[in-house]
Amino acid sequence: MAETIADLVAEHRAGTTTPAETVARSYARIRERNDPSIFISLRDEAEAIAEAQALSGKDAAALPLYGIPVAIKDNIDVAGLPTTAACPAFAFQPARDATVVAKLRAAGAIVIGKTNLDQFATGLVGVRSPYGVPKNAMRDDLVPGGSSSGSAVAVSAGLVPLSLGTDTAGSGRVPAMLNNIVGLKPSLGLISTAGVLPACRTLDCVSIFALTVDDAAIALQALAGYDEADAYSRKLPLSAPGPLAAPLRLGVPRADQLQFFGDAQSERDYQAALQRFVALGCTPVEFDLAPFDETAKLLYDGPWVAERYLVIRELLKSNPDAVHPVTRGIIEAGAHVTGADTFAALYRLQALRQRSARVFESIDAMLLPTAPTAYTVAELAADPVTLNSRLGVYTNFVNLLDLCGLAVPSTIRDDGIPFGVTLLAPAGHDARLASLGRLFHADTQLTMGASGLPQPPLAAIEPQLGADEIALVVVGAHLSGMALNGELQALNARLLRVTETAPDYQLYALPGSVPPKPGMLRVEAGSGAAIKVEVWALSQAAFGRFVAAIPRPLSIGSVRLADGSLAKGFLVEPIAVTGALDISHYGGWRAFIAATV
Template identity: 45%
Template structure:
C-alpha cells in the first residue's frame, strides 16, 4: 500500500479508495508484524468508528489530512486510549488528546495505534520496553533506534502515512536513519507538548516521521500552532534565523571531529555523501566540531537528568523496582545531583552557546552523520548505556543549543542497512531545512522506508514560511548591499533570485548618500531586470514601508515567471535627472560597472 499523503488524496478523490477500506487493510497488515513489537495498543474497529464516521459525512477535499492514517508514540495522549510511556504500571486514561494530536485529527487524520518506545523516552535503541524489543524494518536482528522505535518502524513497514515521536536526545532522528525515513526534529516550542509525558521538559519536542520531506512539511504546517496551555510554546514568527542564499553554505565536522566508532561502512557512506553535495554545487566548509561534541555530553552527564526524575518523581519513588533496569539506573542518578550541579550545567551550556554562535556567520546550516554507527540487538544488550551514548554523539546537543533538524537518508551501507545525515540550523529554520531536504533526498535514494515507496518530484514552491508575503527588491536591499539588513533584521528570508517580466525600465535616481534604483513599468521599451524575492513577515511590512523614501514605494511587480508580487516601484516624477541603466539588466551589474574590481 502506497501511503504517501498525495497518493492517498488522489485515490480518495477518484473514489478508488475510502478511509474505511484503507484502515481495514492497514489493521490486517499490522497484525502480520506482531513479532516486531510495534504497538502498545492497536485501535479496535469500535475505537476507530468515530473517526471514520466523521470523515464519511464530509468531502475528501474539505480537510488537509482527510483520511490520512498515522500512529502515535505512547507518551503522547490520545483521548480514550491508555498512555503508558512503555510502563504498564504508569498507565492512565487521558480524557482529551494532546494538542498536537487533536490538531491532526481536526485536519482529518486517523489515529491507528499507540506505538512501542524506550520506557519514559529514555534511550536511543528501542530495546527498553516491557512490550518487547522493537525490531528494525530492514534486519530483524538490528536495533530499530529509539526512543520513538515503534513510530518509525510502523511507518517504514507501510502501516501509516506518517507518525509522531518525541525527540529530546535524538529519538526522532536515530530511528529515521535506521529505517530509511525523514525525521523532523522541530524547533523547540513550535509543536505543543501539552498532553505529552515529559522526559526532559525544557528540551522535549514532538517529532515527525515521514516518507519524504513534502509529507513532513504538510504535517508540520498543520501541527505547528501556538498553544496557551503549553508554557514552552512559541510561534514561528518570533524566531528569526539567518537568511539563506539560494544554495546554502554547509558546514561539516573536520576530520578530527568525525566519529564512526571504527565503522568503515558508515564512514564510506558519509564520504560519498559529501562528494555528492560538492558535485551538486554546494560549498562545504570543515569546522572544529569539538564544542558541539562537548555540549552533547551535558544532556546525560549533567543536571538535565534531574528533569527526567522530576517528570515522574512520585511514581518513580513508589515503583522504581518495576522499571526497565537501565532506565531506572539513569533516572535514579538524579538523586545525587544538587542545585549547585544545575547551576554548573547552565554555566557550561551558556559557554557552549557562546562558543558555537559565531559559526552561523560563515555557514548557513550544519551537516553531520545522524549516528556514528548502528548496533545489533545483541550488542546493545551487552552494553546498554555505553553503546547508547555513542548513538547520541551527533544528536544530544540539538535541543540544548536550540536548533531545528532534519534527518535524511543517504543510501545504504555495504551491509544493506540504511544510514543518513542530519541537517540542522538555528531555531525557526524548520521549513528551509525541509525544503533543502526535498531538494537533496532523491540524489541519494529513490525510495522511502522498507517497502520501497517512491519519492515525489522535488517541489520548492511548497515550502513557504507562514504569515509572510513575497517582496521583490532591486537595489540597495539586495544580498550584500547596504540596506539588506532592513530585511534580515525583520526576519525576512530569501526565496529566490529571478527577473521581472520584460516590461520595465531601470534608473539610478539622483541624490544620495546611498544610491537608489528606480523601476518604472514600460510595456513598449521595457526589459527584464534582476530582482531578489524575499519572504517578509506581514507584521513587519509596515515598519519596512516607513523606511522607504519618496519617490519610491511598494506596488505590484510582474516577474518573468508570470506571477505578480509586491515590490519596489518608482513614481514617474522620480526619474527626472536620473540615469537610465536598463541595459545593464540589474543593480548588481550596474554597481560592478561603476566600481570595477581593481
C-alpha cells in the first residue's frame, strides 16, 4: 500500500485500495505504535471507517484528498471531539468544525483524531503537556519539537500521511525538522483560522505536515481560500508548484551571523545544503540577518505575549495551577504590557519590516537552518527556557515580517539526528518555495519520515493557468534573470514554461533602449524564425497593471507558439525596427546578449 497522499489518492481512485482500508490501517498503526502521548483524543474507529465508506458515492476525481486519514492539532476545532489545547481544565466541546477541518472533509479527508501539543501552543519543544511527551519518531530521546509535536510525530511514524499544526513562532517548522518531514507554513491569512484557538491571533496560521513537498502542496491547494468568518483572512495568490525562473537568487546570512550553539555538525550540514542548492542552479546572495534577529526578539520580549495572555487570562485567575509552570511563566508576563509598550514595539516592527523588505529586493528566497541544533528531553529538562529559545532563532521573526516558509529535510546524521533547512519568501510566494523545495528534497534522496522508505519519483509538473490568470509571452528584458524580470516577480508572476515561437517572427535589437530591449515583429507565417521565449502567468489584476506600464514602441498582442497555441505577448510596432539590427539568427534575446558581452 502507498504512503504518500498522491499515491494513496491514485490507489483509491483506481480501486486497488479503498479509503476504508487506508483508514483501518491508520488505526492499526496507532495501536502498534502504542504511544498514548501522540493523540489526546481519537475518533471511534467504526465511525471513521463508515465515513470513509460513504465516500464511494462521491466523485473521486473531484476530491483531492480522497480517503486520506488526517490528524488535527488539538487547538483546532473538530466537531464531536473536545478542544483541549493540552489543558484539561480549559477543554470545551466545539459546536462545529473549524473552517480548515470543514475544507478537509469537503476534499475527501477523514479525521482520525486530535494530537498533543505544547500547552496553548506555547513552546518549540513538545514536552509541555499534561498528556505526556510524544516520542520523537526518529530517536526516542530527542524532543519531538513543538508546539505541534503530536501532529509531526504522527506523520513521521506513518500513522497518517497528513496532519495539521499551527505556526506562530515556528511550531510548523521545528517539529518537521526534528522528525524528518516537510513542514509548510503558509502566508498569513491564506488558510482560515476560524475555529482555531488563538496563540497570537494577529500572527497565527494553520500549518501542514506531510512526507513530501508535493503532498503538502496538494493539501494547501485544498485548504486555502478567503473566509469571511476569519477577520485576518486575505485574498492571496496561490498556484501549484511549477518550473523555476533561473538563476534563482538564494539569500544566505553572513557567516558571522549564523548560530549553531556549538553544534559543528549542524553548521557543516547547513553548508552542505547550500551547496546542494547551488548545484540545482541557485546563486547565493549574502544578506544582513541583523534586522531579522532583532525582529525575532520582539515576539516574546515584546507585547505580543499579551495576546497569549488574553486567551487564558480567566483561567490564570481562577485556576493558575492548571497551566504548565513554564507556560504560565511565559504567558503571565503579558498581563503587564502597557499600551505604550505596544505602540513602541509596533513602531520598531514597522521599521524592521522596511529593512527586511529591502533584503528581498535582491533575493528570490532565503535559506536558513530550520533550527540550529537538536536537544534531548533530558537536556531540555535541565534548562527548559534557554534551549527552547535557541530552537526559535531562525523561526520567531517569520510571521512578524509576514513571510511564508517551507521546512524541508536536508540530511540525517550518523547519530540519527535529522537536520533540515527552511526556505522563506514574502507572503504570496508559497508556490515558489514549493517549486524549489520539492527539487531539493528529491535531490537529497532521503527516506520519508521514520519509515525508511524511499521518496517516490519526483512527478513531472504540467503547469496550468489558474482560473484568475493570464499567460504572458516574454521575449527580452523580462526573461528570468534579465534586467526587468523583477517587474514580473513584484507582481507575483510565475514561470509556466520555456519554449519558442512558431517560425513567424523576426527579432530586432531596439536602438537606444534602456535597459537594452529587443522588439519581436510578426511576419508572414513560416517566413521568419522561431524565437526562444518564456511564458509567465499573472493574475488578471496584475496583468492589467503590467500592460498599462509598457512603453512604446512595444505592445501586447497575440503570439503564436511552437505548439500552435496563442498567448498574449510582447510585439513591436513595425515602424520601430527601421534601421534596427536584425538578430533573428541568434534565436533569442538571451543568446544575443551572451554573444555580445
